[in-house]
Amino acid sequence: MELTGRIMQVLPEKSGTSARGPWRKQEYVIEIPGDYPKSVCFMVWGDRIDQFGIQQGQELTVSIDLESREYNGRWYTDVKAWRVAPAGGQDGGGQPGPEEPPPYDDEGPLPF
Template sequence: MEMTGTITQVLPEKSGTSARGPWRKQEYVLELPGDFPKQVCFMVWGDRIDQFGIREGQELTVSFDLESREYNGRWYTDVKAWRIAPVGGAGEPGDDRVRDEPPPFDDEPPF
């Protein structure tokens, strides 16, 4: 899936250690254009944080996967970016998904 918009917030990076080793993620808020603009918070894992170098004010097209999980009877949904390209610019070719990116959900806080 893809969405295009402008980065309105860069949230602080989070990190920790799971059974598979250290991990880090960073979340960003993308505002989608329209008469009633919507905002979507998406995340980037690991070395992709540095690779993408996302900054406030950038207009980007974000390719992402959706994933939901249940924790204590509540459901949480993540929007995980796997490719990011500037609007009107050339993105990376092909499907660059990093399949071993996130730690098990048990090692993350539920919120």
């Protein structure tokens, strides 16, 4: 799935250590244009934070993977980016990605 819009907010990077070792993630808010613009918060894990170099105000197309999980009877949904390119089609410098999203092995803590 792809989202195309302008990065409205870059949230602070978070990091920690899990049973699999150290992890880091950063979240971004992208605004999707239209008659009723929508805002979507997505996350980037690990070294891709530096690779993508996302900045506030950029017009981007973000390829995402959606994943939901249940914890104590409640459901939580993650929106994970696996490719980022300038809006308009061509990949930008340092941002190539595979055709299919890679499996995620950087699982951080649950959001509570």
